[in-house]
Amino acid sequence: MSTHHHKHHHRHSIWYRMRRWVRHNKGLAAGSAVIVAVVAVGAGTVLYRSYQSQSQMHVTAGNAVDMKGGYRTRTWDGKEYQYNAQITNILYAELDSEGKLEAEATYGGKAKAETLTLFIMDKKNQKINVLTLDGETVAQMHQYDSTGKDMGVSEGVLKDAYSYGDGGEVSCENLVNAVETLLGDITINEYVVANRSSKIEIHALADGLMAYMGEFADLMQKDPNMAVQEEQIMRDNLQTSITRNKYQSLAETMDQTSEGIMDYYQLQGERRSSGTAEMFYPDEQQLEQMIINLFYEEV
Structure with a gap:
């Protein structure tokens, strides 16, 4: 039996590998299929163009310099660590609601x-x-009054960060900021927010995409409208910061990381009841150690 890996054997192999990755991990990670679907539909819309003109894909919004992700260092246990600049963080959040996701004035x-x-x-x-x-x-998060006036940052629980906003971009950003702050001011590059009903739609879309991912670029040349329709399904059912000009670089990032292993982490801590509310307080030591392990490297 041959053990050769033709990693870059032909141009569609990225889709074959992403499909395999989703198949292996779909049951494990909530949202993995959703995120891959977003990237897949989008990358499909621009993929064939990049073969015709490689140069135009080199500058994407995803490559903008984020000074927050600059030269951050942290000291832990007497050693100095630097933020790993080669990390892309994508937050997936699932809401306890149904129907179309739309922002509101209130x-x-x-x-x-x-x-x-x-x-x-x-x-x-x-x-x-x-x-x-x-x-x-x-965690720490922004609270707003009903007119959208920012009342400043105060303590709350993560699941409420979304509900304090407008049900649109403000809610998404508030949730993202709360998670960034909790994890020692890391940078979350992108977010994908779905609800119960939209998750089913997107999973169906992901399954459909997986069936012909390998031929996606060829199909796109024959019928560019195909991806536009699928993109519309996603726009109606998801809130995401992943815009068209980021699809290509995200697909490449996925390809460069999906061959490796996938490890799962969870915060340790203690649950306390406060009236009817349940609150989870992370163990500070373990949280700090985890931040170092996941986002930093020893200098």
């Missing part, structure tokens, strides 16, 4: 984020780490 009282999963795509170590976060985790 803030507050929106859906709560039941499931929070952070996909940590580490190009340097060629692996994906998956961190699941309890919605009841105590």
